[in-house]
Amino acid sequence: MIKEITNTDYKETxxxxxxxxxxxxxxxxxxxxxMEKVLEKFGQLMPAAVLLGLDIQKNPDAAKALGAERAPTVCVIKDGAVRRTKTGLMNPKELLALYQMG
Incomplete structure (x- = not known):
């Protein structure tokens, strides 16, 4: 399940x-x-990973802070910080590889 975050709570989350x-x-x-479907499949492969979502139109400040200029952009989070970002479509294997590099 993807938890939606906002301008108000993205830093703490x-x-x-x-x-x-x-x-x-x-x-x-x-x-x-x-990409949401890919993220859900990724979540099945990596059940310990937290899945978050951020609407770029409703939360432009948070999106900018995360380094996302357009959608879809995936941000890999490790140890409470964004370690990698990638824009565009990916399949679950590509997302897993990006996550493991982070």
Whole structure:
């Protein structure tokens, strides 16, 4: 399950996340919907990873702070900080590889 974060709570949420992934998305973006499905499959492969989501249109300040200029962007979180970001579509194996590099 993907927990949505906002401009108000993103700093605290990420700081409290030992390991996870955040997808920066737009509500009506078809690529973002595909990446949400990929994130859910990733969550099955890595059940200990925290899954977060951030709407770039509703939370532009948080998106900018995370280094996301457009959607979909995936941010890998390790030890309470964003370690890697990648924009665009990925499959679950590519997301897993990005996560493991982080």
């Amino acid at each position: 990420i700081a409290a996340t030992p390991a996870g992934v955040c997808i920066v998305f737009k509500e009506l973006c078809p690529h973002c919907k595909n």
